[in-house]
Amino acid sequence: MRYKKYFRKTSLKQKGVGDFFLSEIAQKKPKTFLEVGVFHGVTARNVCELLYSIHGNDFNYIGLDLFEEKDETINEVIPNTKFKNPLKTIYFNYIKRLDPYSIEGVEDLLKKFKNNVSLIKGNSNTILKKIDMSKIDYVFLDGGHDYLTVMNDLDCCNEVLINNGIILCDDYDLSYAPGVKQAIDEFTIANKLKCQIICNDRFAKIEKN
Ligand SMILES: C[S@@+](CC[C@H](N)C(=O)[O-])C[C@H]1O[C@@H](n2cnc3c(N)ncnc32)[C@H](O)[C@@H]1O
Structure with missing residues (x-):
């Protein structure tokens, strides 16, 4: 299946990266998928x-995002939510009258799957502890890029790995967010996990050894 952009913004926009991502998911065929960091919902829809x-x-899809750019996100790398393409700005502001970076905006993109989808607005540092991880078999970790947040998110999702699931982390080796790599390296060594760095250092794929 080819990765589509749905006239919105996504962090998997680089040529071939979205298709690579989908082929990884297709290999595992998860039934309950958790995405931390939904943004405009493009990856969610794919x-x-x-x-x-x-x-x-x-199948079930659970998506979590702050869906806001407030003070509590000051240490986080929030992608620019403004469009460069003026047609997209006009489309969302005046035709759809919907903010694509909002829970309502993502619900709209996912309405075809409304019975399969749960969206949560909040900070992964507080929300993930409350999520039942026992049924989740795939996590795409693409939320906060701060060291402590990534460490929290990995710790909270550890049960997924114990149950033979996978955590795929985006932005493993970003020069402006070194905390991602540091947290992944420390977490996988401390828990004796298998960690493969794939797609030109883009993703870290973590699973049980
Ligand atoms: C890189 S974007 C996600 C892109 C999306 N996965 C995609 O494929 O298009 C990161 C998202 O994580 C969210 N985020 C940042 N820190 C977070 C946190 N602590 N808890 C939940 N979401 C967070 C931001 O609001 C932003 O929408």
């Missing part, structure tokens, strides 16, 4: 299309 093509309606 994942739902893929899981629908594999399982029909028998």
Whole structure:
């Protein structure tokens, strides 16, 4: 399946990266997928299309995001939510009248899968501790890029790995967010996990050894 952009912004925009990402998910065929860092929901929609093509309606997607740019996100790298393309600005501001970086905006993009999707607005540092990880078999970690946040997110999702699931982390080796690599390296060594760096150092794929 090809990765589509749905006239929105996504961090998987670089040529071939989205397709690579979907081929990774397709290998594992997860039934319950968690994405930390939903942004405009483009990856969410692609994942739902893929899981629908594999399982029909028998899948779940859970997405978590701050959906806001406030003080508490001061240490976080929030992608620019403004469009460079003026047509997209006009489309969302005057035709759709919807902010694509909002829970309502993402719900709109995912409405085809509304019975499979749960979206949560909040900070992963508080929300992940409350999520039942026992059914989740795939995590795409692409939320906060601060060392402590990535460490928190990995710790909270450790049960997924114990149950033979996968955590795929984006932005493993970003020069302006070195905390991602540091947290992943420390977490995988401390827990004796298998960690493969794939797609030209873009993703860290973590699983049980
Ligand atoms: C790189 S974007 C995610 C891109 C998205 N996964 C995609 O493929 O298009 C990172 C997102 O993480 C969110 N975020 C940052 N820190 C967070 C936190 N502590 N908890 C939850 N979401 C967070 C930001 O609001 C932003 O939307």
